[in-house]
Amino acid sequence: GQNIDQPTEMTATEGAIVQINCTYQTSGFNGLFWYQQHAGEAPTFLSYNVLDGLEEKGRFSSFLSRSKGYSYLLLKELQMKDSASYLCAVTDSNYQLIWGAGTKLIIKP
């Protein structure tokens, strides 16, 4: 079967750094996405990784290891507005996105 695992909830402090992990087992791999979803809103795109390594985009970075079936999203200089759910999704061999349940990130002052 296909499976995406992420922690259900994480808590971090404003100004700090947090790493959200995602492990996956899918039928094929054609890239991994990270999306942000604020409560009651639609998911919005954050990053895409298809090759191993780190992709940096401002305060957010995403890492991929295809051999380990593992990715993480790194958020630096946390702000209160970063309180949201972070969704990991993998494109499988049929080019469909398989989604994790999401990690709810709570930022405390």
Add this chain to the structure above:
Amino acid sequence: IAGITQAPTSQILAAGRRMTLRCTQDMRHNAMYWYRQDLGLGLRLIHYSNTAGTTGKGEVPDGYSVSRANTDDFPLTLASAVPSQTSVYFCASSDSSGVGNEQFFGPGTRLTVL
């Protein structure tokens, strides 16, 4: 219209009733998708369309149907609603269905079936 819109925003529906959720995009995207999102579960694909005139079944298609008569519109129909279809429904679109194409999401429809 800017981006992707959905209607209605929310709806309470009696079991057994027929309901169509509307989705329209103005980005001229070829691919469109319908997902449902339930607490504790990831987004699950209901149906998709890679281009106008074609549709396909996703992970949870039973009880739902779609059509894609043109590029912009992708309605989702529940023929006879059941309580297990209570969920938040998101429509999404992407430039194509190929590798690496970011999906853009509509604001969602919150559906309650009693």
